Each structure stands twice: as structure tokens, then as C-alpha cells.
Amino acid sequence: MEQFTFTKYSKFIVFALIVLLIYVSYKIVAPFITPLLGAGVVAIATYPLYNKIYNKTKRKKLSSIIIIVLIFLFIIIPLIFFANRLLTETINVYNAANSIELSGFTDDVKEVTGLDINFERHIKESLQTLSNFFILSSASLLEKMVRGFLDFFIFFFTLFFLLKDGDLVVKKLRKALPIKESIEKKLFKEINGVVRGLLSGILIVAIIEGIIAFIIFTLFGIPNPLLWSFVIVLAAYFPIIGPATVYVPAAIYLTIVSGVTYGGLLLLLSFAFISSLDNIIKPHLMGKDSNINPIIILLGALGGISLFGIPGIIVGPLILSILFVVYRIYEEENAT
Helix, strand or coil, X not given: CCCCCCCCCHHHHHHHHHHHHHHHHHHHXXXXXXXXXXXXXHHHHHHHHHHHHHHHHCCHHXXXXXXXXXXXXHHHHHHHHHHHHHHHHHHHHHHHHHCCCCHHHHHHHHHHHCCCCCHHHHHHHHHHHHHHHHHHHHHHHHHHHHHCHHHHHHHHHHHHHHHHCHHHHHHHHHHHCCXXXXXXXXXXXXXXXXXXXXXXXXXXXXXXXXXXXXXXXXXXXXXXXXHHHHHHHXXXXXXXXXXXXXXXXXXXXXXXXXXXXXXXHHHHHHHHHHHCHHHHHHHHHHCCCCCCCHHHHHHHHHHHHHHHCCCHHHHHHHHHHHHHHHHHHHHHHHHC
């Protein structure tokens, strides 16, 4: 009988140990995946600004701290007020949904068309489902903003070092990848194009569309304008129709309440200043290097929201896009 020796099975023991360490490390880091991913995305988005500040200060730590302070002042604090008001407006919509009365309209439709459709029930259920999603999301976001000290600490701590040592991290990552230099350069170029397209061309345009929608809805007296503006930000991820799914019903509502003139004017302004951004600003911001399929963006945003919450709007499409970039390069190399 052959005698067992550690030397003979050392490779298997080392491999098993590495797999065990990776699994345990994942379990340790798993509760903080969201702030870590968020820090990575924000670091990529703010790195050009960090470089400009660093060129003037010549101090990496100071430049990173300036970026963090700017993020806290112009994003975190406004986001707290935004989440609070969004929660209030969503509760208003939920309460309004319960008071909808369309039984007469349902009877008229049935008499004319013969269709037995309970419009009141369907509209109430749709509004309540939408309201529940936003209530839970905004309440969760507000709670994390106020109480999630640990997540915030990890987010800013990771962001600080990603900005300060970002070039070193990228160099080590490129050195660790077991691929040819030509493929490596192509991979990083494609990923940079995807990140630029998602962050600059889609997220920024969606936020601008939401801000414009909020101004228009407020001017025309649309109830709960912040909530519907945020829905427009989400709708901007839908190809072809996008924000029109929100401002067209708003124009119909305004036509019923205030007349055709006001409804038509809201529709015209929304089309001119919201939908036109997709054709004017988005292609310019996305750049030539970004080749992102709209289906990837849509599925990534919807799946990302269900998995990561609100940050999934950008994290989901980013992960899916990078996956398809890797597959496309792999396919091209094999074809070559």
C-alpha cells in the first residue's frame, strides 16, 4: 500500500487552501459589496477631476480629500433632502391611488366596446406597486444616509485610496492579468469606453432630463413633481420611448385639468428639452469608443436595482457591459 505524503499532494492542498481563503474572504467582504462597488464607480467617474486637482496641488492625499469633500457637499447632503422629499411625495401618490374612482368610466367602456376591464383596480394596483417600490427604496436610502455610518466610512475610505493610488492599482491589475499585452490594451480601452459611455453619456443625461422635468412639472403644477422627475431618470434607460412614458401621461392629465393649451405646451416643452437630449447631448458625451447595446443597459439597470437598490442603476449595466466586452474580445481573438 502506497504511503500518504504531504509532498505528493502539496499542489492539491495549496489549491484547496486558496479556494477556502477566497471563499472566506468573500463572506467577509460580502456585506460591504455595495459601498465597495460604489466607491469603484465613483473613483472612475471622478478620476479626471482628481488629476486636474492633483496637477495644481501636487499632493495626492490633499487631492483625494478635496474630491471627497466635494462629493459630500454636492451629492450626499442634497441626496438626503432628495430622499426625504421623495418619500413624502411617494406616500402622497400611494394615498391618492386609494381614492381613485373609475367605476363609471369602466361601465362606459364596457357598454361601448363590450370589454369587461376593471380600470380602477388595474390603475390602483399599478400605482400602489410603483409607490411601494419608491417608498421602500427612498426609506432605505434615507436610513443608509443617516444611520449607515459604517457603509459610508468604507465607501469614502475605499474611494480615498482608489483615487490616491489609482494608477498603481491599475498597473498591478494589468500585471496580474494572464493575457497578452495587445489584448490587455484593447480590453482596458474597451472598458474605459464603456465606463465613459455609462457614466457620462447615460447617467448624466438621465439626471439632466430629470432636473428639466422637475422644473417643467413644477411650473405647470403637476402633483408630486420630484417623484415623476425621478421616474423620468429611470425611464431614460429605456430605449426609444424613454421619458415620454412619463411626460405624455402628465400632458394628458394637465389637458383634462387645465385645458388643451396647457397640456400641449407641457408636451411641446418636454419633447424639446427632454427627449431631444438623447439625440444631441448623449452621443457627444458617450464618445466613439463606447459600444453599448440598449438591451444591456435596460436589463442591467432593472436587475441592478433589484440586486443593489438605487446604486444598481449604474452598477448593473456596468457589470453586464464589461462582461460583453470581455466576451467580444475573446471572440475576436479566437477568430483571428
